Amino acid sequence: MKNAKQILGIAVLGLALSGFTSCKNDKGTTENTAPTVAPTVEHKEMAMEQSQPKFKDELVGATFQHYIHLKSALVKSDNAEAKSGAKMMAETTTDESLKVLAVKISEENEIKIQRELFSDLTTALKPIIAGNIISGEIYEQNCPMALKGGANWFAVEKQINNPYYGDKMLHCGLVQETLK
Numbered sequence: 001m002k003n004a005k006q007i008l009g010i011a012v013l014g015l016a017l018s019g020f021t022s023c024k025n026d027k028g029t030t031e032n033t034a035p036t037v038a039p040t041v042e043h044k045e046m047a048m049e050q051s052q053p054k055f056k057d058e059l060v061g062a063t064f065q066h067y068i069h070l071k072s073a074l075v076k077s078d079n080a081e082a083k084s085g086a087k088m089m090a091e092t093t094t095d096e097s098l099k100v101l102a103v104k105i106s107e108e109n110e111i112k113i114q115r116e117l118f119s120d121l122t123t124a125l126k127p128i129i130a131g132n133i134i135s136g137e138i139y140e141q142n143c144p145m146a147l148k149g150g151a152n153w154f155a156v157e158k159q160i161n162n163p164y165y166g167d168k169m170l171h172c173g174l175v176q177e178t179l180k
Contacts, residue, residue, distance in 0.1 A: 050156045053129075053136030060132040063093040064154075067125060070105065071153055074118060074163035075170070079111045086114075097124045115164050119151040129154070130179050137180050143173040152176065 055061040070085030086105035093099050101121040108114045129138060139158055144150040146164035153163050160173040 049158075051137040051139075053138050053156065054134050055129070055132040056134055057132050059092060059094055060128060063089055063095075063098065064125075064129055064138075066092055067121070067154065068156060070102075070118065070121075071155070071163045072161075074111070074115055075161045075166055077111055077166035079109065079114065082111070082114050083108070095124070095128060098128070116147060118153070118163060119147055122151070122153050125154070126179075133179055137178050139175045140177040140179060141173050142176040143169075145169070145172065154179075 053061075053064070055064065066085055066089035070082055070089060073079075073081035073085050083106045086102045090099050090102035090106060093102065098121065101117055101124060105114050105117045105121065108117065126140070136156075139155045140152055141155055141160055142150055142152045143162050143164050146162070151164055155161070158175055160171045160175075162169055162171065162173050165172065
């Protein structure tokens, strides 16, 4: 009986330790050891909850929705859909710096360059959405490994879906700030 309890204890410890993961690059080497625990059903449901932010300016709201479309396309590594989201964003925004960046993304054929421009777009978008949000939440998320020094993006869910690495490191990152 004592051996059975010891074996059970070791098995439980092994399962608990296997729940920890780390961000890995496409070569399989560990570069960031931020532990995460495998989600339970309750956590998965919470992670899928999406905020519905509202904005003072209707065009800012539309611009943000196109930004989310663009981000989702980059998460899926879908160059054509990223172009589409960026084009709609350029057509909606009244901010000239956002328009210029969105047009560049919409004309770019390389996903790597689209992702680099997306980082600049995110930086330019932050003061606009922060100054216009009237309800809901927007999660500013960060991947410390992206673009050689870290890069941010905005999301309407807390779950990390990394637009800089797509499925190579889909859940690598953290919520850095919540805009309300």
